[in-house]
Amino acid sequence: MVALSQSTIEQFFLKTCPPVNPLTFPNIPLIDLSKPDSKQLIVKACQDVGFFKVVNHGISLDCINKLESEATKFFSSPQLLKEKAGPPDPFGYGNKNIGRNGDVGWVEYLLLDVKPDSNYKKLEYPENFHCVVDDYVTAVKKMACNILEMMADELKIEQTNVFSKLLMDEQSDSVFRVNYYPPCPVVQENLIGFGEHTDPQIISVLRSDNTSGLEISLQDGSWVSVPPDSESFFINVGDSLQVMTNGRFKSIKHRVVANTKKSRMSMIYFGGPPLNEKIAPLASLLESEEDSLYNEFTWSEYKNSAFNSALSHNRLCSFEKF
């Protein structure tokens, strides 16, 4: 990562919302996918927190390690080489700038379009990168769909693929991101790595190495630190799933704080619907007399509004009815 001047560093502080010294969250809902009660626990976690940790997920360590080692190779390569894969418009290599509305973070990243017909493979990446991304994304997408089907089943929705079919669709607008957070200068504790935001899609599947940094915001507004666990996955509800469940599931605000001692690497699959898909509360979930809380929108409309907003903006509020 290139050296930064004092004034640039100050920019990162202005974007943080100190104090950043939250408690560790000991009670992250833990879902063991091999257990028969996982469906109920998933729905409870989505309603209470919008976030949970998954173990016994069946994704091979080999597949995860291969991707991590290719990504490490990429981020440790010379800056000029990395920049051949940038700038992110929106896909490609990015460094410090997030989105197109002036957000900055202490982070480098690769943002990839993982639609089956996408052309990310044409970019210059380390050898093998596209193969390992394909294998990894295929595996996490399968797990995400399995989880979405369990949710639908537990919510007593007849069509149990009502959520998962949006990810399985050939046109599913899903993206994949690898974030690399270099250690930040010791004198500059509490730099923001990735500012607070909610994910606009349906579901996000995150895996990180064993460096801490991820924080989630609880319903009372407090921030808690999520203990890292490189062998598990963390799932969060996205804005679109909050809408489809008419607010029963919570799209959780999260952020990443940079670490002064260690770098951190995370990889996130964002499962999104096709661009023309209409997103609205599911009729079968509305109790009699229950109002729909949101106006219907297409994913394309929502995505445009998201990509034209600042990271921390509450994007759903302009689609709320009341």
Ligand code: GA4
């Ligand atoms: C947050 C979730 C995903 O990382 C992402 C991000 C996207 C980007 O990095 O370009 C956005 C952000 C995310 C929401 C608001 C806009 C768009 C940065 C930003 C300021 C890839 C996504 O889909 O939305």
